[in-house]
Amino acid sequence: MTGESMAGRRPAPLRETSSVVRTLVLTVASGGLTFLITNGLHQDMSISIMLSILIGGIALMVRFLVDFEKRLVGVEEMQKAGMAEMKGLILEIGEATKLFGQIQSSRHASLVTELVTNSTRIPPDSPPIIHQFVEAKVRETSELLKQIADGGTATYYGEDRDWLLGLTRTATKGIDAISMAAVDHDLWQSEIGQRYLDAQRRVAEDGRRVRRIFVLDEPAMAADPILRRVYEEQIDMKIQVRLLYWADVPARLRVQVRDLIIFDNALAYETTPTIGDPRLAQVAETRLVLTASRVHECAVLFGELWKVSHEPQPVPDVQRNA
Structure with missing residues (x-):
């Protein structure tokens, strides 16, 4: 003593x-x-x-x-x-028991347990920046889970990659995408674009549906060698590709056409570009739409645009070699 x-x-x-x-x-x-x-x-x-x-x-x-x-x-x-x-x-004890019961009944019980276990392994004497970074990531994840549970809309300011790649890799039924060719002109040569395409290739090879509509401002864009190489590469990946000229878009739908990806007809991934030259535009905001009615509207929009779009025409060898 x-x-x-x-x-x-x-x-x-x-x-x-x-x-x-x-x-x-x-x-x-x-x-x-x-x-x-x-x-x-x-x-x-x-x-x-x-x-x-x-x-x-x-x-x-x-x-x-x-x-x-x-x-x-x-x-x-x-x-x-x-x-x-x-x-x-x-x-x-009651709250802890209730929380433990909720965790055990969840499909993600092992992941939640792993998250808590790993968070406790961070030494208390670690630099403050480490603790602040971990708290920020946990808070961000918690907020995202809350938004998903509430079935609303999650917003990321800037170009997100984790949502895009994660949703593509975990799609169980299919992926439908509307690509504004002028905005996405440089996407496919970028690092994130290559990873995105590789993830879609794996989905298509597994037998799940992957469809993409390239919206072109004018028919002449179909002859763009860069764009042609992009959609030909995607066709080789078993991605169903169609082209849609802006003039063929029904007038009642033009205000709705935007960069859009629909995963499993369950949620929609939308991007808003910055204002200015489309070829120089960057992603200003990314939204994950979880409201069932809005996702249904996106699916209906894609279906109507798919009907009026057409498959790319093969390019003659003379023109291809020109």
């Missing part, structure tokens, strides 16, 4: 000893004072002694009752504090 803990235990016996001494002093003083008074009044010695003993006993009982009441009040306060602490503990 340490000196500090010993020191912490000493005051209680001292206080108890002090209280006993005060009680004895009060008892003796009361009896002595009574004896002096009765003796001064020339009372019989036996009466003086009896009164002294009686008054001293009464003082002792009063003191005892006062101390008992104080101790009783202290015990009641300790009991109330203990009950409050016990209630808090029971509530915490």
Whole structure:
């Protein structure tokens, strides 16, 4: 036992000893004072002694009752504090049990457990930037999960890659995409574009449907050697490719046409380009649409555009070699 803990235990016996001494002093003083008074009044010695003993006993009982009441009040306060602490503990246990039950019933129980386990492995003495970065990523993931659970819209400011690649790799039924050729002109040569295409290739090779509509501003764009190489490469990857000239888009649908990807007819991935030259535009905002009615509207839009689009025409070898 340490000196500090010993020191912490000493005051209680001292206080108890002090209280006993005060009680004895009060008892003796009361009896002595009574004896002096009765003796001064020339009372019989036996009466003086009896009164002294009686008054001293009464003082002792009063003191005892006062101390008992104080101790009783202290015990009641300790009991109330203990009950409050016990209630808090029971509530915490209840919440923990409820949370544990929710985790166990989830399809992602092992992943949630792994996340918690890995987060506890970060040393407490790690640099503050590490803890702040981890907290930011966990908060970001938590917010995304909340938005998905609420079935609304998740927004990422800028060009997202994790959502795009992750959704492509995990698609179970099919992928339908509307590609604005002018905006996506340089996408397919970029690092993220190559990864995106490779992920789609794997989906198509597994027998899942992958369709893409290239929306062209004018028919002459179909002869663009860069664009032609892009859609021919995608056709070789078993991706169903069609071209759609802007003039062939029904007037009632033109305001709805945008860069859009629909995964499994369950959610939609939309991008908003920056304003300016389409060939120089970049992604200003990425949205993950989870509302069932809006996803259905996107699926209907793709279906109508697919009907009025056409398959790319093969390029003659003379023109190809020109």
